[in-house]
Amino acid sequence: MLSANQKRWGVDQWAAYLSQRELPCMPRSRARLLELEDTQRDTLAARDLADIAAADPFLCLRLLRAAEAHRVQRLGHETTTPLAAVMQLGTDTFHTLLLNSPETDETQPGLVDCEARAHLASLLALRWAGARADVSPDEIAMAALLSEIGELLLWSFAPDLPRNALAALHAGHSPRSVQAQVDTCGFRFKDLSLKCALIWHLPPLLTQLIHGIDNSRANLSRLCVDTARHLLTEGAASPALPSDIAEARQLIPGASLDWLIEQLPDLDPTQRAEIASQAAERQACQTPSALS
Template sequence: MPRSKARLLELEADKGERLAACDLADIAAADPFLCLRLLREAESHRAQRLGHETTSPLGTVMQLGTDAVHKLMLECPETDESNIGLAECEARAHLASRLALRWGAARADISPDEVAMAALLSEIGELLLWSFAAELPLAALAALHSGRSPRSLQAQVDTCGFRFKDLTLKCALIWHLPSLLTQLIRGIDNNRANLSRLCVDTARHISSGPDDPALPADIAAAKEIIPGASLEWLAEQLPGLDEEHVAAIALKAADLLDPTHH
């Protein structure tokens, strides 16, 4: 995304020196295209050296070295931010990764960085379509908004013949992305994978507004993965909600988990 290059130059101007690995990783963690680029680069290096799989933004920067990352960020072609569909999809992916960091921190057995990276990359199939074949996601949106298809996944299958997430998984296979990340993106095998998928779904729902009817079910599902967290705390981690919305969503989530709790 153009903002990543701008951020790099701005921070370096402020500091008067090249950025450290953790600063570069922070920029990458907020940009699915950049994160994917670095990951693919790191994996090709790892294949030559037989190192460990790279499963976090910081890991990719460490694998490549700060000089190589700096050079790649300055030389990369940029995406078109004026593409509204792409910008909205990218914002959802970024939101899903931030949510994974917040929710994942409440469970000691979950590595939030890895779950966040999987959540960030989960929409890469749709992002590629917006970049290179925008007529496909546009057709899916039209089917959804006209009511011909009841849900976004159904709209994708009805108009394009495949789920956009399946394109993400196909790309992950072709690009030899780390098997752990692919498993987390698939989102069905264990608590961490379930959390990654849930963050992606919740980001989609919160993007349509705080009154989205699916949000209480998302919070109830999060509670089952993170039993130590309260429903209120889980709802508070969603961006852009006031206290009233948080309370209403938590109450409905409690009803879903135990209809007799009143």
């Protein structure tokens, strides 16, 4: 339950409060680490550990914060990927950090849904960024994974806020999820993510990618987050998906509409064909200036 004082908090107060909480991890991350250590102890590589972190936004953030603190002490390069974080800290520190982390409550449906969106966004980012020969698809994937961290923190430590926003959306009081957040909480959850990123002194590159504007890499990160939300919240019939795919085609001119849609999970051929047809219509309506 929120206190009377917390009900009056804005994004700055919530960011200050949440940034001081101990970050948990998903239970599957600990289970996966123990499984790997049991089956391939002598051959366990940094890449294996980075893959665990890349599938868990809480753990990824916890690892990144620890690696950045370590980097500052040693004046190394900024840490912008899960693999770089593991290399910065070392496998023993990763092991200790993960096993000493509290675990999230996977009985909390809102948290599970939000985490699933973040995970899907990161997977899309890896595939789509790879198709445009990005200099580091892992950076875009990491930003996509962390873009929902503000909402994830709220589900973990102040679930009444995102629950109220969902209720307003489902009741029709607010037309879109972002508007529901502003109407019920007074701020966008993405703004909370960005405020926390500043408090934690995350690398400016990651903060820019999470912000999701200003350049094609940041736009792609934002698009992956939006696409994951539309697909997992509304399903294949989401009216926003064709526009997402049309925008992805602009950002990744070397990829076909069909290939872009193939990267979306759990769609049957009929659904893929319908999204492709509508995305092609969206493309045809775009002006030359929008395509430049």
